[in-house]
Amino acid sequence: MTRQSVLETLRSAAPVIAPSLLKCDFGNLQREVALLEPCGETLFHWDAMDGHFVPNLSYGAMVVERVRPMTRRLFDAHLMLSDPEKYIDGFIKAGCECITFHIEAVPEPTELLRRLRDADVVAGLALNPGTPVDRLFPYLEDVDQVLVMSVEPGFGGQKFIPKALDKLHALRKRMPADALLSVDGGIDPSTIGAAAAAGAQVFVAGSAVFDEPDYDAAIRELRKQAQDART
Ligand code: DX5
Ligand code: ZN
Numbered sequence: 678m679t680r681q682s683v684l685e686t687l688r689s690a691a692p693v694i695a696p697s698l699l700k701c702d703f704g705n706l707q708r709e710v711a712l713l714e715p716c717g718e719t720l721f722h723w724d725a726m727d728g729h730f731v732p733n734l735s736y737g738a739m740v741v742e743r744v745r746p747m748t749r750r751l752f753d754a755h756l757m758l759s760d761p762e763k764y765i766d767g768f769i770k771a772g773c774e775c776i777t778f779h780i781e782a783v784p785e786p787t788e789l790l791r792r793l794r795d796a797d798v799v800a801g802l803a804l805n806p807g808t809p810v811d812r813l814f815p816y817l818e819d820v821d822q823v824l825v826m827s828v829e830p831g832f833g834g835q836k837f838i839p840k841a842l843d844k845l846h847a848l849r850k851r852m853p854a855d856a857l858l859s860v861d862g863g864i865d866p867s868t869i870g871a872a873a874a875a876g877a878q879v880f881v882a883g884s885a886v887f888d889e890p891d892y893d894a895a896i897r898e899l900r901k902q903a904q905d906a907r908t
């Protein structure tokens with residue numbers, strides 16, 4: 678799929694729920710993927726952590742590559758890595774349609790964003806709760822997706838930081854209309870509405886999906902809360 682058609686698919690499916698596989702059962706990845714299959718248009722969110730940019734380790738492109746043949750859902754790699762440029766090719770080869778790296782790791786992100794676009798991959802830029810939103814403003818023309826962190830990156834299961842809402846508002850006003858606005862951390866049925874009202878279109882959800890007994894019901898409820906808040 679081309680970068681433009683991936684963006685078009687996600688835009689028209691919004692609100693899109695992006696299950697964060699960080700919270701899934703790694704002992705049975707095949708089953709987890711199968712359980713997500715009937716959940717409508719979703720974006721698989723892969724959290725790669727290097728134990729340096731964040732105080733935790735997770736998985737790399739090898740794991741994503743093995744899951745790729747199991748599903749036709751779109752994949753987004755969220756790179757919480759100090760040197761994303763070293764790993765990007767691996768995640769592209771693994772079949773990720775979207776790749777998102779952090780401005781705190783790459784303070785001058787233009788070149789890397791262009792490299793992603795040149796590879797026909799959706800170019801994403803993430804920012805941490807402590808980073809002022811205007812750090813992103815100079816790069817918005819080169820970005821296809823902005824990911825606003827609403828928790829400190831590194832772990833699932835944390836509480837939503839409401840200050841992220843101001844950032845979403847400010848970004849939505851400035852971002853090109855065809856670029857996607859995403860939010861990651863502490864998204865559940867009680868927080869997703871405010872994020873949707875603030876302009877988010879993609880909602881990463883770890884605990885709110887994988888801690889629930891019925892993933893389809895959990896995703897439907899999240900989607901409904903987001904839809905209700907936008908109308
Ligand atoms: C945090 C990750 C998130 C996390 C979300 O570093 O980027 O994607 O897994 O998990 P919840 O939804 O539980 O906050
Ligand atoms: Zn994430």
